Amino acid sequence: MLSDKSRPIIQATLPAVGAHIEEIAKCFYGLLFAAHPELMDGLFNRSHQADATQQQALAGSVAAFATALVNSPDRLPENLLSRIAHKHTSLGIQPEQYQIVHDHLMSAIAEVLGDAVTPDVAAAWDEVYWLMAYTLTHVERGLYGARGVSPQTVWRQWEVEKKIQETDDVVTFVVKRIEDHLVKPSLPGQYISVQVPLPDGTRQSRQYSLSRADQGDSRQFSVKRVHGAAGKPDGEASTLLHTNVSVGDVLTLSVPFGPLVLDDYSGRSMVFISAGIGITPMAGMLSHLATTGSALPIMLLHADHNENAFALRDQIRDDIVALRHASIYVWYEQGADSKLPVQGVFAGKMDLSHVRLPDNAVYHMCGPVPFMHSIRSALIALGIPPRDIQYEMFGPDLWQADYE
Structure with missing residues (x-):
């Protein structure tokens, strides 16, 4: 929680920082890699640096955290922070590296905003950074412990x-x-x-x-x-x-990490929704359910270009057949033919009006962001609580749907 001294300063400067946050993020990475080029070896994704998605993700996460501290200190963006922490632990991020990030991020804020960064403003944003960093290192420490590893192992x-x-x-x-x-x-x-x-x-x-x-x-x-x-x-x-x-x-x-984890102990119906290569985490969860002989009601909804582009379809077919109460519906942009044991095959983009969704279900989504945005909006319009809709992002989280 922000101190009483810093809260009004962050509230007053958040619009200015927010308006320049992507410029600050770009400046930050330039300073960081100039001082520590070794971080590009095995740690940072240089493709995401080249297309600026990493800069956008950093900017969005810092802005979301600062906004939460000001507007809803009792409701921090926990899901966003969890996704960041899981990514960090999968790369072996160490607590001391947060100091390196701090030094160059504060320098970037000062460089971009100039004289607007008074000592009090700098101190307030320093407090925001360390609140976020301490939250992440706390979560990451627990994740390392749960996996029985350290950043070095x-x-x-x-x-x-x-x-x-x-x-x-x-x-x-x-x-x-x-x-x-x-x-x-x-x-x-x-x-x-x-x-x-x-x-x-x-x-x-x-x-x-x-x-x-x-x-x-x-x-x-x-x-x-x-x-x-x-x-x-x-x-x-x-x-x-x-x-x-x-x-x-x-x-x-x-070792494995990731916050999108199947909860098959709740006894609730499961709906898996995917498009393209977004089928991969769904395939892993279906495989687990089939291996354990689950009797839960399970529904897979998948969209793809055509059936030949549907990755892992043979494995998924076998798992769906093995599960007693499982069904599969597919949407293909190129035709409406399928050799899979589907309950429905449709031409075009996924349309939830084609299926009857189960009551009191848990939803897991993965696919391109526009696809997930459309489907999440449709689910919410149908009365599905946002807390029951989980999603996995491939790459930096530019969506941050949990904090919309």
């Missing part, structure tokens, strides 16, 4: 056991543990970070959902190859995983 070596071409653009990797360190089981819906060595000698970390329940010492994740649009380059990490990694190769993976 997040990473493990795994050998590629299988490489499965799911679609033209999606490959599934099955990896097996080759170290004796304790590996706790993943939770359905979580992701791992993968460190990809690049030709220039640096590493880039990317997060991929576990697309199947753990099988003994083996884990499975699926990777969509990112194709550049409008003259932009292809995704460097996903391309290398597709083209350069083969069976027998060793990959460096983090």
Whole structure:
């Protein structure tokens, strides 16, 4: 909670900071990487730096936190902070690195806002930063403890056991543990970070959902190859995983993290809603339900270009068939034909009016942000409480739906 001295200062300066927050974020990253170029090796995603999505995400999260401290101190954006903390722990972020971020962020605020940053203004925003940082480090400490690791022991070596071409653009990797360190089981819906060595000698970390329940010492994740649009380059990490990694190769993976975790103990119906590669965390949760022989009512709603583009469809078909009270509905932009055991197949974009949603259900979503925004709005219009709608973001959280 902000001090009585800082609250009116933050309230008065929030519009000015908010109006320049993206400029501040851009300046911050420039200062940070000039002083610490090593942070681009294995930690920060340089693709997200290039397209400015990381800057936008940082700006949005700081602005949301400061706004909450002023307007609703009893309701901080907990879900947003949880997503940040899970991403941080999947990369092995250490508490002392918050000091590095602090120094360059405060310098960026002073550089962008100039004389408007008086000592009192600087002190107030310093307080905002450390309140956010202490909240995150507290959450992250608990996440590390729950996984039985520290920031230094997040990473493990795994050998590629299988490489499965799911679609033209999606490959599934099955990896097996080759170290004796304790590996706790993943939770359905979580992701791992993968460190990809690049030709220039640096590493880039990317997060991929576990697309199947753990099988003994083996884990499975699926990777969509990112194709550049409008003259932009292809995704460097996903391309290398597709083209350069083969069976027998060793990959460096983090232990699993991620806040979108299935709660199958509540006894409530489950509705999984996905589009494109957003099917991967849904596949992991369905696999867990099938493995445990769940009797819960389960509904999968999936949208894709066509059935050939539907990744993991054979696995999902088998899991849906194995579950006693499961149903699947699909929407294809190119036609309305399906060989899957579906209860409904429709042409065009997903339309919830085509299905009867169960009462008192929990909803899990993953897909492009415009898709999730549209579906979440439709669910809320149908009377679904926002607290019952969980979502997973691939990449920086530019949506922050939980704080709309």
